[in-house]
Amino acid sequence: MxxxxxxxxxxxxxxxxxxxxxxxxxxxxxxxxxxxxxxxxxxxxxxDQGATVRRRYAPYQDVNSTTRSLRPRETGDVAQPSHTAQAHQLSDTQETHGPISSNLPNENGDSNHEDTRPNSTHYPQMIAETGPSGQLSFVTSQNQFFDPQSSESQLLAEQNYFPVPNAGSRSSRSTGHESISPNLSVDYSSFRGNTYMANPNSRPDYPGLTTSESMVHQNEKEDFHDLFSEIKMETEHEIAFLTRHYAENIAPWLDLSDAGKFFTVYVPIRALDCLSVKYAITSLAAKQLWRVKGAKPIVRGGIPASPAITEAYPNAGNADWFRKSANYYYMSASDLNNKTSGGYTAVSSSAALESPIEIVNRWLGSRSTQELARDSHHGTFVRKAEDILSTVTLLTLYRLLDLKGDEWHNHMSGIGSLFGSLWNLVQIHSTTFSHGIRASFWNFARYDYLGSYLSRSAPYLKPEGLALWRAAGISIVDENKFRISAMGPVNSSQEDQAANGLIWILSKVIDFRAQSKQSQIAQWEGSPSSNAAGETQTDSAEKDTNTWLDLCLELQTWFESVPETFRPCVRIEKPRDLFGNSDGAQMPFPEVFYSLPTCAAAMQHYHFGRIALLLNRPPDVLTAPSTAFDRLQGYREVTKEVDFRSREVCGIALARPHSEIRVHMTALLSAVGQCLESPKEHQIIMDLLCGIEADLGWSTDYIVQDLHSSWSNR
Incomplete structure (x- = not known):
């Protein structure tokens, strides 16, 4: 019982x-x-106290048989009829209530004990547990596992002593390292059926069996339905916990330059109706928790005395977040593949291996103008495109989280054609992208230019494609110059326009850097490509110089036109280390704090862009210095400005900015670290990089190793 x-x-x-x-x-x-x-x-x-409980198990008693019990507990105990002893029974003869006695038929079918069966009130307790094999098992009152696949347990199940689940079923009553794959598409109502319940038709006919048997069996079904309802509730709690963790700690990374907070506010709501978005959120949150070993960040505004239910997860530090994240990623990629294929493609493991960008490119390539006109008339295409792009953005960030920076570029392949095809379809009815598409575009543009810098290659989103950048919400005048517009897109502030416009300018800087590299390689190899176009080496150098000067002017114009919110509200030029072991020694960098994360990140990237231009200045063959001392003086000026820009980047980083700023400054710290010379400055760079990975889970170990190697070779 x-x-x-x-x-x-x-x-x-x-x-x-x-x-x-x-x-x-x-x-x-x-x-x-x-x-x-x-x-x-x-x-x-x-x-087993009370008449109510005994009446509930009345079908297992025979009032006409002789009262007999191996352990009489009360006069109301009634033994079972003798012919039921041929069924496999549970023994209650030991004082400790052993899980299973030898009161089972031997190989010849004879019972080793007398033809008795203890009353149901003496049965050891059967509790669902996750057994050693990982399958759903049932434990007796002495916590001994009962293997549902054994022959004895199968025979006991036939007599309806306890239910035996299918071999493939699992219990979600697991430890941190063992849980079911939380696929919410499972029909939990099926747990009421005979798959998990003993078949009522298999129960033998007991003498004196009354019509109350159906009621008893229904009660048993309800008991185990409650068990699996609890399993479902635990799975829902896990998804609720991961969704809240994403909204509070990860979504701000994606809304760095979006005042409308699409990924923080709207994407979790879209997840209620879109499985691919839901599982993309949970996969990213679970992987980030795996990277930080289940640690939750410090809550801004104080630590509450008792956290909410959705903020807590039992034994989060030991949970197998990596396996959970992989399961959720597979489910998201599968639903994305199914959604973009019209629902006619079977779920395959290849969906998790294929790039999400390639999946969407294939879907956009199959869209016709007529289909778009029909969907746009009903207002469904833009909504679906936003959900799909949100999923792709989250799944791409999932991959970039622990990836080396020089490998980012490979995962960005196809975004140029993706947004180009999307713009060709959308421009029929609109002059700009919707809010959700813009939010995804700027995240990809940011990762594209940072990945291109680390791999020293050209970005996929070509800066000369002005129509695409205008559709993303920035104002570019006829002279191909950026300006902040007073009539910007909806859900976009002037700070957003300035930050996004800077990304476009920096993409031009990285593209210029990649072309300069290709020109140098062509010169070293003696390639006649430039001569074939009728362009001499002097013409090429003059063109590079003019492009470099234009980029410097654009960055300076951008800096002079930004709103006043881009000024720091706190700045300490020579802060003292009050918490270190240096007795209040001065820090080599200032500490600069901005009240708006968008402005802080934009200023960091602005100084980084100036450093990239200074280090890639082309030789000016027309106005080059005539003496070696003039060239030396030019190098000193470059070194002085690079040092100033590096101190500004580190000063913003030392002010402990928000997480959305920190995760996007790893490439910046890598560049700055190669420009600095002091060992104390090197140690601060190391601490900043290691802190990003420890606190946020964003991979920085490869940068630390590269910098150590670079410094040791000096």
Missing amino acids: PGVPSNKACERCKKKHLKCDETRPHCQRCTTAGAECPGYVQTRKFI
Whole structure:
């Protein structure tokens, strides 16, 4: 007969009359208090008191048979008829209530014990647990696993002593390293059926069996339905926990230059109706938790005395977040593949291996103008495109989270054709992208130019494609110059326009840098490509010089036209290290704080762009200095400005800015670290990079190794 634990609290919490969180193997309250958790009592008490419980199990009793019990507990106990002894039985002869006795037929079919069966009130408790094999098993009152695949348990199941699930089923009552794959597409109502319940038709006809058997069997089904409802509820709690973790800690990374906060506000709501978005959110959140070993960031505004249910996850530090993230990623990629193929493609493991950008490119290539006109008339295409692009953005960030920077460029392949095809379809009815498409575009543009810098290659989003950049919400005048417009797009502030316009200018800088590299390689190899076009070496150098000067002028014009919010509200030129071991020694960098994260990040990237231009200045064959001392003076001026720009980048980083700023400054710190000379400056760069990976899970170890190698070779 089913029983319940006598007390679920650990011994320490029970003794101190505290509310125990019941975390296994040690409760969190004891761990927080620094005390050793004594564990949990394994004894069970049986809920066999009262006539109500006995009436519920009336079908297992025969009032006409002789009253007989191996362990009489009360006069109301009634033994089962003798012919039922041929079924496999549970023995209750030992004082400790062993899980299974030898009261089973031997190989010849004879029973080793007398033809009796204990009353149902003496049955050991059967509790669903995750067994050693990872399958759903049932544990007796002594916590011994009952293997559902054994022959004995199968025969016991036929007699309806306990249900045996299918071999492929799992229990979500798991530890941190073992849980079911949270596929919410499973029909949990099926747990009421015979797949998980004993078949009522398999029960033998007992003498004296009344019509109350249907009621008893229904009660049993309800009991186990409650169990699997709890499984579903635990899965829903995990998704709720991951969704909230994403909205509070990861989504701001994607809304760095979006005042409308599309990825923070709208994407979690879209996840309610779009499975690919839901699983993309949970996969990214789970992977980020795996990268930080389950640690939650410090809550701005104070730590609450008791967190909300959706903020807490039991034993989060030991949960297998990597496996969970992989499962969610597969489900998101599968749903994305199914959504973009019209729902006629079967789910395949190849969907998780294929690039999400390639999947969307294939979908956009199959769209015709007539289909778009029909969908646009009903207002469904833009909505679907936003959901798909949101999924692709999240899944791409999932891959970039622990990827080397020089490998980013490979994962950005195809974004130029993606947004180009999307613009060709959208421009029929609109002059700009919608809010969701713009938000995805600027995230890809930022990762594209940073990845192109680290791999020293040209960006995929070509800066000369002005129509695409205008559709993304920035104002570019006829002279191919950026300006901040007073009538910007909806959900876009002037700060957003300035930050996004800077990304376009920096893309031009990185593209110029890549072309300069190609020109140098062509000169070293003696390639006649330039001569074939009728362009001499002098003409090429003059063209590069003019382009370089134009880019310098654009950056300076941008800096002079930004709003006043781009001025720092706090600046300390020579801060002292009050918490280090240097007795208040001065720091080599200033500390600069901006009240708006968009402005802080934009100013960091502005100084980075100036450094990139200074280090890639082409030789001016027309007005070059005539003496070596003039060239030396020019190098000193470049070094002085590079040092100033590097100090500004580090000063913003030292002010402990928001996470959305920190995750986008790894490439900047890599460039700055190669320009600095002092060992103390090197140590600060190392601390900043290591802190980003430890706090946010963003991979920086490859940059640390590269910088160490660069410094050791000097």
